[in-house]
Amino acid sequence: MSKAPSISSVIADFIYQTDCIDIPQSVKDWTKTLFLDAVGNAYASSDFDFAQSGLEALSALGTGPSCVIGNSTRLSARDAVLMNGTLIHGLDYDDTYLPGATHLGASCFPTALALTEQLGGNGVDFLTASILGMEVGTRLGRASKGAFLKGGFHPTSLLGIFASTAVAGRLMHLNASQLVMAQGIALSGASGNMQPTQEGAWAKRLHAGLAGAGAITAVTLAQKGFTGPMQVYEGRYGLFPCYLGVHAGEADMASITQALGVHWEVMRTSVKLYPACYQSHAFMNAALEIRQQEDFVIEDIVSIKTLIAKTAVALVCEPQAAKQKPNTSYAASFSLPYAMACCFIRGRFGLAETEPEAFTDPSLLALAQKVSYEVDPNSGFPHFRSGEVIVVLRDGRVLSRRKEILPDERVSQAAVVEKFLVNVAKAMNEKKANQIKETILNIDQLTDIRDLTQMLAQDV
DSSP states (O other): OOOOOOHHHHHHHHHHHOOGGGSOHHHHHHHHHHHHHHHHHHHHHTTSHHHHHHHHHHHHTOEEEEEETTEEEEEOHHHHHHHHHHHHHTTSOSOBBGGGTBOOHHHHHHHHHHHHHHHTOOHHHHHHHHHHHHHHHHHHHHHHTTGGGGGTBOHHHHHHHHHHHHHHHHHTTOOHHHHHHHHHHHHTTOOOBSHHHHHTOSGGGGHHHHHHHHHHHHHHHHHTTOOOOSOTTTSTTSHHHHHHGGGGGGOOGGGGTTTBTTBOGGGGOBOOSSSSOGGGHHHHHHHHHHHHHSOOOGGGEEEEEEEEOHHHHHHHTOSHHHHTSOOSHHHHHTOHHHHHHHHHHTSOOSGGGGSHHHHTOHHHHHHHTTEEEEEOTTOOTTTSEEEEEEEEETTSOEEEEEEEEOTTOOOOHHHHHHHHHHHHTTTSOHHHHHHHHHHHHTGGGOSOTHHHHHHHSSOO
16 A cells, blocks of 8 residues: 655645645635734834834845845845734734634745735735645644643734745745655744743744744745655654643644545635634623623722633733733723723723733723633634623623624625725825725736835835
């Protein structure tokens, strides 16, 4: 019997052999919409302290020819990927593949943008590579069932380097054998953990960009003959056995390559409508519905209990004292108690709620102190995100709602466009915003990607 091909070799053939014409139009359209969302998120991040600090640091390492979204400073291709990935992922407002609990656009799109610009490619080159990378990343995420989080690892960076390796490998014209080696080299660069979310630190914001930058390194090494292992995902110390540990048996390895190129998993990628960890979104929907439909005032609230998936507790509920009093914008984005307070008092959770004026508001912090959690015995994780909110009032009434967010629930392109226009409003006038929007949504018509990068590489 012939030995079954390695997963990396099947993925390599997919990257090497798939042309843009092989990809359904619906996949192309949704990926363009995801890219528009990513660019808007980058602009929204641009005037935050972490963005300014990151750009200053990378500029100190040297400049180059590659575009930084929303800034005239140009960096080397790898550093531009790191910077743009940080901008896109920086507010935790970026696209999410829910079954794998991962954000892939923040590594794939910057990698595609920098390399297409550097290599003088066109919009079709950019779009094809982006789709192939996103598809590889979502396949790996689906197989993991979100279990990397159980060990404290960040799926965005662990999977992002392989997704971006597909992007870079396609754009740099690696052959199938080289693409296998590139994935093997990328395995040694797979990293990232969730400790920053425990402290509200900036470091997690780097993860997607680091994954993309690492992918360029891996692909360039493979192109020049450097070797890596072939059993990248399934080997004894491959991605899944190594990073899933005792949960490795839960992985659905067959799903990585099943109907690859026929069924497009990238279509299940969601767009966020709140700048916060996705684990909180169902709770926000529930809280807002209670606020809108029930008759009470904030002063009547005695307690708010949330029923949450065990896997999500460490992300948005613990350490409880810190989550009830976030001290940075990132801590605010990863605090379920604070999110509940914003939804009940302000009726929203937008970018303004990640600003110091909001997360130091005494009224919000006072209500956050009344929020507790219990592990939900009926959680839908990882198949969907569920959130139950139970409010006890002074008059003895108990108000509750339970909401679910399914992976296949995509928002409309119109909603994404509206989000984009809001995100870029501080950076540009409406005319320029619409010009960028139209260029991105028709990117496959661009004969030179630099027509877009010149638009993007301007000071905000």
